[in-house]
Amino acid sequence: MTQSRLLALGLVAPALALVAALFLYPLGFSLVAAFTKDGALSLAHFGKAFELYSVDIVYTLFIVLLSGVLTALAAIAIAGTLTLGETPWAVAVLKALYRWPLFIPFIVAGQCMRTFLAKNGLMNNSFVAMGIIEPLQATSLLDWRGIVITFVWKQAPFVTLLLAGAMASLDRSTIEAGRNLGAGRLRVLFEIVLPQVMPTLLVALVLSFVTTMSVLSVPMMVAGSQPTMMTVDMAFRINAYGDYPVANALGVISYAITGLAAWFYLRQSIRREVAA
Incomplete structure (x- = not known):
């Protein structure tokens, strides 16, 4: 023994x-x-961190929460199509394409978005070529919008993969019963399928929340102006001033934020288990 x-x-x-x-x-x-x-x-380092970077802390929360909401909507739409879609070729194409961003590092995604979302980037040039906008109407999205777009594009496949797997494991008889009673696909998705896979969706969103909180390359490459995210502030305090204490204070604040997200998920899970 x-x-x-x-x-x-x-x-x-x-x-x-x-x-x-x-x-x-x-x-x-x-x-x-x-x-x-x-x-x-x-608590002097925390005081200095809040004095210098309180706006960036709020900005970080805004970016991460907005990205999480849009990621959830995208994942629900893709996973719902894969589960309830009635056009085999469209489902097959979507299944083959949606996973690709999973294999692209954040630093590569940031660089790609710099050329895609710029004023003279691929997106605006494509719109001009198709006649959707005039050249003078082209605007750059290399700001908070670019960060959100990058996060959603990068994280949606991860959340979708978990969510689609949970949907695929459901008993199809409940779905077929809803369809036989005249419910449309959207109603089946939101009233029958989604409530059963909500725990999986919450787990995926918490993991995505933690990931986006820790990314440095995307906010630096896509939107380098102020305000910026906390990861950039931590890197700046260390690289510019060698100020590890304030950088560590910002790190502890980010720990607390991610810990709060984990606590919220655990609280919801315990309530659901007690109710069951």
Whole structure:
């Protein structure tokens, strides 16, 4: 019994060591540096962070929440089409195409959007060529709108993949019963299918929320002007001033925001289990 426990511990030891070295130690260092000044407990770094970057904190929340809502709508539309679609070739094409952004890193997505959303980028040039807009009407979307578009384009396939899998595992008899009673596809989707897969959707959105909170390349490459996201502020404090304490304070604030999202999901899950 002892040998089996030692063997099991030896198997998981490398993974535990990586978690400790790459997550627990940086987390502990960030907390200590954020809450201490000159060796004593202090909230001075948080005060400075809020004084300098309160607008950016609100801006970050706005970007991430708006991206999450639009990602959820896109994922519901795509997953609903894959599950309830009645045109085989359209479903097959959509199934083959929607996953592609999953394999593109954020830094590549940011660079692509710089050329796609620019005033003279591919999107506006295509609209001009099709006669939809005049050349003088072309505008750049390299601002908060570009960040949101990039996040939604990048995260929607991930959320869709989880959501479509949950929809595919449902009992088709409930769907067929709704259709036989005269319900349209939209009504079946929102009144029968979506309530059953809501836990999966919430999990996917929480994971997407955490991911978009941590991205640095997209806000730097797509919209470099003020206001900007907290990740850019943290990088600026370190690279420009070597100010790790304030950067760590911003990191702790981002931990708290993501922790709040996780708490909300757990609270909803517990309420649902109690009600069941």
